[in-house]
Amino acid sequence: MSTATKIAYADVETGTELPAQTFPVTRATLVRYAGASGDFNPIHWNERFAREVGLPDVIAHGMFTMAEAIRVVTDWVGDPGAVLEYGVRFTKPVIVPDDGEGAVIEVSGKVAAKLADNTVRVDLTAMSAGKKVLGMARAVVRLA
Amino acid sequence: MALDQSFVGRTYPPTAPYEVGREKIREFAVAVGDPNPAYTDREAARALGHADVIAPPTFVFAITYDAAHRVLTDPALGLDYDRVVHGDQKFAYARPVRAGDLLSVVSTIEAVKSLAGNDIVDVRGEVRDASGELVVTAWTKLVSRAAEEG
Numbered sequence: 001m002s003t004a005t006k007i008a009y010a011d012v013e014t015g016t017e018l019p020a021q022t023f024p025v026t027r028a029t030l031v032r033y034a035g036a037s038g039d040f041n042p043i044h045w046n047e048r049f050a051r052e053v054g055l056p057d058v059i060a061h062g063m064f065t066m067a068e069a070i071r072v073v074t075d076w077v078g079d080p081g082a083v084l085e086y087g088v089r090f091t092k093p094v095i096v097p098d099d100g101e102g103a104v105i106e107v108s109g110k111v112a113a114k115l116a117d118n119t120v121r122v123d124l125t126a127m128s129a130g131k132k133v134l135g136m137a138r139a140v141v142r143l144a
Numbered sequence: 145m146a147l148d149q150s151f152v153g154r155t156y157p158p159t160a161p162y163e164v165g166r167e168k169i170r171e172f173a174v175a176v177g178d179p180n181p182a183y184t185d186r187e188a189a190r191a192l193g194h195a196d197v198i199a200p201p202t203f204v205f206a207i208t209y210d211a212a213h214r215v216l217t218d219p220a221l222g223l224d225y226d227r228v229v230h231g232d233q234k235f236a237y238a239r240p241v242r243a244g245d246l247l248s249v250v251s252t253i254e255a256v257k258s259l260a261g262n263d264i265v266d267v268r269g270e271v272r273d274a275s276g277e278l279v280v281t282a283w284t285k286l287v288s289r290a291a292e293e294g
Contacts, residue, residue: 023177035171036174071176078192080200085234087234088233
């Protein structure tokens, strides 16, 4: 397993904060993600359908939000191959209105525990429109 | 609708191999807006110790979900797929997925339960390469929401 990461295990402590990031999401983002991921569920692009099934509007793919959140970790360490485990719970949808602005996902992370073999557990927080959209969002990553 | 508990522990035959393409990885990285060169530049990936460009961590979901979907739409299980939402997702990586991989998935139904009218199914997908080495294990929790009350 690669250890070509920018961050050294010795340089982090429990509580070390990772640089936070914000990720914009528009309807165009979701259409592109649908094509790339193969997930064409209409709740992610068809407002009429989304409302029919009881949603307030079109929502982002949960897996899109999951993909954005881990960037706080992969941008921090440089090598995405250093991620050993990654899990989330989808707690609230990211609602993406067709208003020319869309939504924003705000992601922060901190080192929650230093583990064996130069690995650390990072706990992530992902918010959109003031609500926590991911729960139990955790990654284990190997540092240099 | 009650799910058929006898599905717990069932394991399904490996899926036909999925060939991980360099351009498919690039398309996915662009779609999530991630400019990390490890996804698109072979030299950058090699400098990090990888044999070829690697895929973003969640890329493999398309492969494992496709395998899970085939299992969970078995009418005998009794899951109302029209009401299914994604509850939890977890991955454990033995190594990153990379271009050129031929990946095959073995799906196992780990749990089937009903809570407050919601039907919940946990599926584990073990993703192996052409040599049979484990690459990623994916755990997916799907929840079929209870019908709204009148």
